[in-house]
Amino acid sequence: MTKLRGFILTCLTLTIAACSGISSHSEIEALNEVQPVGSPFTQSLAAEYRDYSNRENTEMFDYPDAIHFARKGLAAAAGDVVMPEPISDWNLLPAHIEELGSARGRLVNAFDLGARDIAPQLSAVAQARFDCWIEQQEENWQEKDIIACKSQFLEAMNQLEGMLQKPAPMPATDDLSPVSAMDAGNAGPMSAEDALYLVFFDFNKSAITTGAESVLDAVAAEVKKRNASSIEIVGHTDSSGSNNYNEKLAIRRANAVRDALAARGLSVAVMSVDGRGERELLVKTADNVREPANRRAQITFK
Numbered sequence: 049m050t051k052l053r054g055f056i057l058t059c060l061t062l063t064i065a066a067c068s069g070i071s072s073h074s075e076i077e078a079l080n081e082v083q084p085v086g087s088p089f090t091q092s093l094a095a096e097y098r099d100y101s102n103r104e105n106t107e108m109f110d111y112p113d114a115i116h117f118a119r120k121g122l123a124a125a126a127g128d129v130v131m132p133e134p135i136s137d138w139n140l141l142p143a144h145i146e147e148l149g150s151a152r153g154r155l156v157n158a159f160d161l162g163a164r165d166i167a168p169q170l171s172a173v174a175q176a177r178f179d180c181w182i183e184q185q186e187e188n189w190q191e192k193d194i195i196a197c198k199s200q201f202l203e204a205m206n207q208l209e210g211m212l213q214k215p216a217p218m219p220a221t222d223d224l225s226p227v228s229a230m231d232a233g234n235a236g237p238m239s240a241e242d243a244l245y246l247v248f249f250d251f252n253k254s255a256i257t258t259g260a261e262s263v264l265d266a267v268a269a270e271v272k273k274r275n276a277s278s279i280e281i282v283g284h285t286d287s288s289g290s291n292n293y294n295e296k297l298a299i300r301r302a303n304a305v306r307d308a309l310a311a312r313g314l315s316v317a318v319m320s321v322d323g324r325g326e327r328e329l330l331v332k333t334a335d336n337v338r339e340p341a342n343r344r345a346q347i348t349f350k
Contacts, residue, residue, distance in 0.1 A: 075118040076101050086127025089168035096176035097121030132178045134340050138186045150259040153248050156341045158208050177201035245347040254300035256308050267347055268312035276349040281305045283323040286342035287335050298323030305345045
């Protein structure tokens with residue numbers, strides 16, 4: 049287990065234990081005894097992490113990872129929304145970094161579209177299986193467990209994305225207004241004003257990753273199909289580093305996306321770029337936190 053995660057959530061764990069009257073100093077025992085609060089998603093996620101940390105402890109004899117996921121479970125049990133594991137925290141092979149990075153992007157995007165509220169239990173399963181997959185992939189020797197976690201994650205993601213894309217029921221009346229017809233999903237694709245594409249970046253980088261190429265391909269195809277008259281690209285960073293540096297990094301990321309779209313045949317004249325540094329975090333964090341979901345560029349067009 050990578051040592052970057054060892055101290056995370058210790059204070060929160062001790063606070064929960066004290067408030068709950070738990071005498072044991074074991075985070076795993078604390079998670080087994082605590083009564084989760086918060087949203088349906090955080091409560092379901094606490095249960096998923098409880099099961100996984102116990103399995104790591106009693107069946108796999110992997111005490112460090114058992115403690116790590118118990119701490120995440122305790123945070124969820126307290127009502128906090130904890131994110132899926134950052135790719136950079138794990139010692140992975142390059143091919144696995146690319147695959148898991150793309151998978152994490154899908155999960156974060158689903159969460160951003162409201163999956164936690166639409167399907168809280170399934171969202172919790174997806175996050176827990178992703179964390180299981182990345183933990184097993186770092187160890188890279190229990191093929192059966194890697195395949196199980198990965199396949200269960202992909203199954204959950206397919207179900208989640210299907211729910212998020214599912215058209216609303218048709219109204220009873222045949223007299224459809226333009227708005228209700230669009231809501232029904234039978235009058236054509238999503239309006240350009242509602243379309244949002246996210247391109248994620250590696251830590252402290254502005255280079256387009258392999259995983260982002262397919263997103264940019266989709267953007268270029270959609271812009272050409274709609275004959276969009278303007279494209280807005282806004283770069284963002286996580287909270288690690290100074291504000292001044294992050295403002296510049298955000299602009300570099302926006303420019304990188306602009307150049308990549310231009311290479312796909314889109315006109316630079318219709319593109320505008322902006323950088324907002326760490327001022328608009330997708331995932332709220334404390335200062336100096338490396339959160340992959342915040343290292344992004346957002347693309348909208350009309």
